[in-house]
Amino acid sequence: MRPPRRPWLLTATATLTTAVFLLPVYWMVKTSLTRPDRIQTPDPQWAPSPVTGENYSTALGYEGLTRALFNSLVISCGVVALTLLLGVPLAYALARVRMRGSGTMVLALLVAQLPPAIVLAAPLFILERRAGLTDTYLGLIAADTTLTLPFTVIVLRPVMRSVSPELEEAALVDGCGLSGVLLRVVLPLMVPAVVAAAGLSFLIGWGEFLFGLTLAEGPGVQPVTVLLNAFIGQHGTSWGALMATATLISIPVVCVFAVFQRFIVGGLTAGSVRG
Amino acid sequence: MNQPSARRRRTGYLFCLPGMAFLALFLAYPLLYNVWTSVHDVDLGQLLGGAERFNGLDNYRAVADDPAFWHSVRLSLVFTLGSLLLQFSIGFALALLFARPFPFNGLLRSLMLVAWLLPPVVSGTLFRWMLDAESGAYNALFQAVGLSGLSHDWLTDPSTSMAGVVFANVWVGVPFNMLLLLVGLHTIDPELHEAAAIDGASAWQRFRRITLPLMRPVSVTVLLLGLLYTFKVFDLVYVMTGGGPVDATRVLSLYVYEVFFTFFRFGQGAAAGLLLLVVPLLAGVWYVRRLRREDEAPAGGAV
Numbered sequence: 001m002r003p004p005r006r007p008w009l010l011t012a013t014a015t016l017t018t019a020v021f022l023l024p025v026y027w028m029v030k031t032s033l034t035r036p037d038r039i040q041t042p043d044p045q046w047a048p049s050p051v052t053g054e055n056y057s058t059a060l061g062y063e064g065l066t067r068a069l070f071n072s073l074v075i076s077c078g079v080v081a082l083t084l085l086l087g088v089p090l091a092y093a094l095a096r097v098r099m100r101g102s103g104t105m106v107l108a109l110l111v112a113q114l115p116p117a118i119v120l121a122a123p124l125f126i127l128e129r130r131a132g133l134t135d136t137y138l139g140l141i142a143a144d145t146t147l148t149l150p151f152t153v154i155v156l157r158p159v160m161r162s163v164s165p166e167l168e169e170a171a172l173v174d175g176c177g178l179s180g181v182l183l184r185v186v187l188p189l190m191v192p193a194v195v196a197a198a199g200l201s202f203l204i205g206w207g208e209f210l211f212g213l214t215l216a217e218g219p220g221v222q223p224v225t226v227l228l229n230a231f232i233g234q235h236g237t238s239w240g241a242l243m244a245t246a247t248l249i250s251i252p253v254v255c256v257f258a259v260f261q262r263f264i265v266g267g268l269t270a271g272s273v274r275g
Numbered sequence: 276m277n278q279p280s281a282r283r284r285r286t287g288y289l290f291c292l293p294g295m296a297f298l299a300l301f302l303a304y305p306l307l308y309n310v311w312t313s314v315h316d317v318d319l320g321q322l323l324g325g326a327e328r329f330n331g332l333d334n335y336r337a338v339a340d341d342p343a344f345w346h347s348v349r350l351s352l353v354f355t356l357g358s359l360l361l362q363f364s365i366g367f368a369l370a371l372l373f374a375r376p377f378p379f380n381g382l383l384r385s386l387m388l389v390a391w392l393l394p395p396v397v398s399g400t401l402f403r404w405m406l407d408a409e410s411g412a413y414n415a416l417f418q419a420v421g422l423s424g425l426s427h428d429w430l431t432d433p434s435t436s437m438a439g440v441v442f443a444n445v446w447v448g449v450p451f452n453m454l455l456l457l458v459g460l461h462t463i464d465p466e467l468h469e470a471a472a473i474d475g476a477s478a479w480q481r482f483r484r485i486t487l488p489l490m491r492p493v494s495v496t497v498l499l500l501g502l503l504y505t506f507k508v509f510d511l512v513y514v515m516t517g518g519g520p521v522d523a524t525r526v527l528s529l530y531v532y533e534v535f536f537t538f539f540r541f542g543q544g545a546a547a548g549l550l551l552l553v554v555p556l557l558a559g560v561w562y563v564r565r566l567r568r569e570d571e572a573p574a575g576g577a578v
Contacts, residue, residue: 011380040410116509122545179286
């Protein structure tokens, strides 16, 4: 496209649009930093004055918040580990090895992304209860991984295909087994894609709610998303503390996204629209 | 090397085994178990060790006879179509804006994606607060610009709560739509636009005759992915309204949740859940077939 005549005018338009669009995010942070007695007024302040950390200490004083943040961290890290452990070899084999049934497996992975979480949460509730997996980290990690594993393989497979086969063949001739080729030749070449898959898996594990709601029974393993929802019931009008909690949950999301931004955007588009 | 391909294949299967076994155990088996549950009389008693009784299609009949189910079907339809239409058109407009090069383009675009990445529970809580009757930011904004007639108790009025939930869901969906449509816009050869401009075509004519037709395949994909995502939505609605007030926003996923986890009617819940699968499965099958067709046709031949 031709360079526009007035690029700064476009920047101004886009900045304004983005600002209007992101008003809720600003409002969340703003509310969390406003003194509690100045939050619920008919004409709210547009910037907090004075800035206060009061809401954060209130929120962190609520029972279970630090524990729930820790739980969410354990669960999302577990999801990342399990997803990569299962997903990387699977994606590699589907990309590189001529096998009977690989087409069916790819199709199965596509279909696996279709069922709404509630359709899975219901039977998982019964089955994990019988297996003694409810109210354990493992039960939640496994449930979340059913969401992350299929898309990870779908995203990684085409990237693995793009690694030049000559490199692999050279390593095979040198006596590397297939696992050696994967670990020493292919993986180092696709760090960005693996990092993107890890980042997205973390975000999905961190933000997951329904499995946490149905498969965690007590505060022992409950993720922070479930606790935030419970807070609305318990502290419904303490918007300052609620927004402080919401901000605390959002900080890791923004950090992960800021660090992996380039990879994640690429991975998203690769996984969704091909070509 | 002796029989490298046979060995290679064996290792390949070994690589697939853990992942596929995991999905079989935690995804396929539960879904099949759901089918089994849906034709049995299962409630909390059986879960604690009673015997389930086969009851054929009774559960399905019970769901089909439940007016609340059909009410939820209608709500899901309104929620899905409303969200799709709005997030697609807003996303398209934004994609057109961001398709042009200007300073800070990439930064602003990434900032918008934050809305899409926030956990739905956070966005839900956030929009409860934004749409709050007395001190919500949107009502304050309406008053500040002299539109106080528009300020309203959005989420607690049954006639507007659906609009409030759709509004929040559109906010979540717009960045994703924009991103994918932007990818599509970048595949359009700029020379087409230049040639048309030289021939004296106006910006509107170029949009109608070049951009829109060339964007059709991408648009279909984006709308279909949007349909799949929107139809699934649970967290956002659950957190914002819990399906209420009364049942004004109880979309299908919330209906299934209630039957299963509130009333513990597992058989009926499983049946309703399987009915909920129909739409994504049909859409998915259609999508995969379409991808296959595109694979067969040479690139660009799908227009």
